[in-house]
Amino acid sequence: xxxxxxxxxxxxxxxxxxxxxxxxxxxxxxxxxxxxxxxxxxxxxxxxxxxxxxxxxxxxxxxxxxxxxxxxxxxxxxxxxxxxxxxxxxxxxxxxxxxxxxxxxxxxxxxxxxxxxxxxxxxxxxxxxxxxxxxxxxxxxxxxxxxxxxxxxxxxxxxxxxxxxxxxxxxxxxxxxxxxxxxxxxxxxxxxxxxxxxxxxxxxxxxxxxxxxxxxxxxxxxxxxxxxxxxxxx
Amino acid sequence: xxxxxxxxxxxxxxxxxxxxxxxxxxxxxxxxxxxxxxxxxxxxxxxxxxxxxxxxxxxxxxxxxxxxxxxxxxxxxxxxxxxxxxxxxxxxxxxxxxxxxxxxxxxxxxxxxxxxxxxxxxxxxxxxxxxxxxxxxxxxxxxxxxxxxxxxxxxxxxxxxxxxxxxxxxxxxxxxxxxxxxxxxxxxxxxxxxxxxxxxxxxxxxxxxxxxxxxxxxxxxxxxxxxxxxxxxxxxxxxxx
Numbered sequence: 001x002x003x004x005x006x007x008x009x010x011x012x013x014x015x016x017x018x019x020x021x022x023x024x025x026x027x028x029x030x031x032x033x034x035x036x037x038x039x040x041x042x043x044x045x046x047x048x049x050x051x052x053x054x055x056x057x058x059x060x061x062x063x064x065x066x067x068x069x070x071x072x073x074x075x076x077x078x079x080x081x082x083x084x085x086x087x088x089x090x091x092x093x094x095x096x097x098x099x100x101x102x103x104x105x106x107x108x109x110x111x112x113x114x115x116x117x118x119x120x121x122x123x124x125x126x127x128x129x130x131x132x133x134x135x136x137x138x139x140x141x142x143x144x145x146x147x148x149x150x151x152x153x154x155x156x157x158x159x160x161x162x163x164x165x166x167x168x169x170x171x172x173x174x175x176x177x178x179x180x181x182x183x184x185x186x187x188x189x190x191x192x193x194x195x196x197x198x199x200x201x202x203x204x205x206x207x208x209x210x211x212x213x214x215x216x217x218x219x220x221x222x223x224x225x226x227x228x229x230x231x232x233x234x
Numbered sequence: 235x236x237x238x239x240x241x242x243x244x245x246x247x248x249x250x251x252x253x254x255x256x257x258x259x260x261x262x263x264x265x266x267x268x269x270x271x272x273x274x275x276x277x278x279x280x281x282x283x284x285x286x287x288x289x290x291x292x293x294x295x296x297x298x299x300x301x302x303x304x305x306x307x308x309x310x311x312x313x314x315x316x317x318x319x320x321x322x323x324x325x326x327x328x329x330x331x332x333x334x335x336x337x338x339x340x341x342x343x344x345x346x347x348x349x350x351x352x353x354x355x356x357x358x359x360x361x362x363x364x365x366x367x368x369x370x371x372x373x374x375x376x377x378x379x380x381x382x383x384x385x386x387x388x389x390x391x392x393x394x395x396x397x398x399x400x401x402x403x404x405x406x407x408x409x410x411x412x413x414x415x416x417x418x419x420x421x422x423x424x425x426x427x428x429x430x431x432x433x434x435x436x437x438x439x440x441x442x443x444x445x446x447x448x449x450x451x452x453x454x455x456x457x458x459x460x461x462x463x464x465x466x467x468x469x470x471x472x473x474x475x
Contacts, residue, residue: 031314033402034402035374035402035404035405036372036373036374036400036401036402036405037372038373039375088411136271136272136273136274137273138271138273139273148424158434160400163399163400164272164319164396164399164400164428165272165428166269166270166271166272166428166467167428167430167467167469168466168467168468168469169271169272171463171469172469176317192400192401192402194402194403195403229404230404231401231402231403232404233402233403233404233406233407233431
């Protein structure tokens with residue numbers, strides 16, 4: 001479904017990605033794990049078209065998407081939930097959700113999608129007229145995911161959805177991601193919570209200093225000695 | 235006499251009781267963890283202790299002195315300093331310059347502040363980043379810079395607001411080692427943290443907040459078995475990660 005081939009990304013002189021290749025197949029949950037600064041967020045932003053690679057090829061279905069602006073990439077079905085939520089704090093919950101469905105394809109089914117989002121997150125329906133800035137951390141994360149779903153993604157990319165959440169909510173967020181996947185959305189996940197994300201994922205990639213150091217099924221990676229030492233601290 | 239003592243502290247926002255009648259004390263040299271669900275009032279409590287907010291009720295005592303109507307910088311001078319959940323370095327200044335500014339809390343001599351700042355930077359493991367602009371630091375390094383800035387003010391009590399968020403377990407372990415070193419220097423630590431790996435490894439006692447109220451207090455091993463704490467905060471499957 002998504003094929004990234006040898007992308008190289010620079011911030012000024014600093015090379016953030018060194019020939020990163022990865023694939024995501026339809027229906028999968030794939031996670032990218034690695035230390036801070038390894039290039040995980042940059043990988044997602046490059047797929048989204050926010051960062052432009054120097055060396056490239058990114059294919060989505062049969063199409064080469066890397067020349068497209070990020071707005072076009074969203075309308076093709078690739079949606080990123082940014083790290084740190086990035087909501088509109090002075091808009092209501094409902095208005096934030098509507099912001100996720102501004103382009104024609106998503107707007108047409110806005111009512112149905114809203115219904116689905118409220119079914120996944122009943123709390124958001126209760127708070128639909130409240131300003132996003134007044135929500136707690138967990139509620140804001142739910143809204144960020146809900147807003148992403150409003151764009152009708154076929155591939156949903158999440159950047160650290162568990163950041164700053166209480167343990168009980170971390171579990172709840174991972175359960176929701178699993179449910180979204182089971183209802184047909186493919187997932188590409190970036191997480192510091194290596195244990196939870198590899199447990200949930202069909203496959204995973206380990207990113208180190210801008211290159212893919214390892215890949216495999218979630219279960220195999222969890223058993224790997226290097227991963228256990230370097231990322232799980234076992 | 236405790237180093238820090240809270241007596242029935244409350245802070246309201248309109249009709250919302252963000253912090254409700256919270257009391258606890260902190261002994262010199264101790265590490266106390268504060269945990270609780272998102273929105274439980276943990277950061278509001280920090281803001282109230284450190285003078286960013288004025289409590290609506292109750293008293294905050296530091297070194298046998300009641301803190302009334304003091305500004306954050308005055309409280310910092312007294313030896314109490316906090317870090318921020320979202321780190322806020324001066325992005326266009328170098329690591330060293332950021333820490334020098336903090337060191338000026340204890341000396342007016344810039345050269346002396348620089349010497350102290352360099353020592354602090356070395357202590358937190360950022361020596362080779364001294365001349366790097368803060369904007370070019372990775373998240374774990376920014377968190378260390380935030381810690382260095384707090385330490386350079388030479389506190390007796392250090393309040394840490396989620397310094398471990400966003401770190402991998404291995405990075406968390408490195409930070410745990412560093413904070414133990416900080417504590418060994420005689421600095422008392424009060425930490426808000428969701429990363430239970432860090433809370434369990436560091437805290438001698440834990441206070442649990444829920445809806446602004448203290449619902450439990452005790453040694454970490456007991457607190458994590460508390461039914462109310464499991465239901466409100468940890469979840470049934472705690473222990474897996």
